[in-house]
Amino acid sequence: MKFLPLAGRILFALIFVLSGVNHIAGAGADMAAASGVPAAGVLVPVAGLLAFAGGLSILLGYKAKIGAWLIVLFIVPVTIALHKFWAFTDPMQQQIHMAMFMKNLALLGGALLIAYFGAGPVSLDARAAAKA
Template sequence: MKILALLGRILFSLIFIFSGLNHITGAGADYAAKAGVPAAGFLVPFAGLLALVGGLSVLLGYKVKYGAWLIVIFLIPVSIAMHNFWAMKDPMVAQMQMAMFMKNVSILGGALLLAYFGAGPYSIDNGKG
């Protein structure tokens, strides 16, 4: 059952690798600026770098505790700034943003578990298994 830790790390990391690559190019900076994020042209690519490095760390099982903290650092401000459902006037938009916020809270929980427990078996951090 050791393979489950590896599978979990792979699946967990994918969202950060793909969105990180997307954000590094500046994609979404206009959306973030409209949402009130200051210096979105800098912060969106920087957030993408945090997500990408954290995701690759988790995927490879290398320095996973640090990578998980990068993901935590990415998720907290992004969740508050971009999914602030409590400020939405349109009930449908508020519901969608609440779902996105809660998704991020759930992922944040997974990142905190990785920050505490580390990579597990089949990782660079712990050798082969």
């Protein structure tokens, strides 16, 4: 059972590590700009750094509580700025953005759980605590 938090961390962190790399490279800046995000060419790579650093921290279980707060800092503004499902009149677009909004709420919930409980027993954080 002690490996369940490790599996959960890996599955949770993958989306942030992989998309973080893409955002650092500027992917998604056009979509963000079209959604009204100011200075999207700068803010998207910065958001990518938050996502990548937070995801890597959680993946490794190193300072995972801090990494989870980085994910919170990433996901809240991204969700509000880019997935305004209530602003779409096209039913298909509205449904797609509502699904993305709800997915991000679920990810936010996971990040808050990690921010509270930490990385779990199989992590660099647990290893450091055992040495102390």
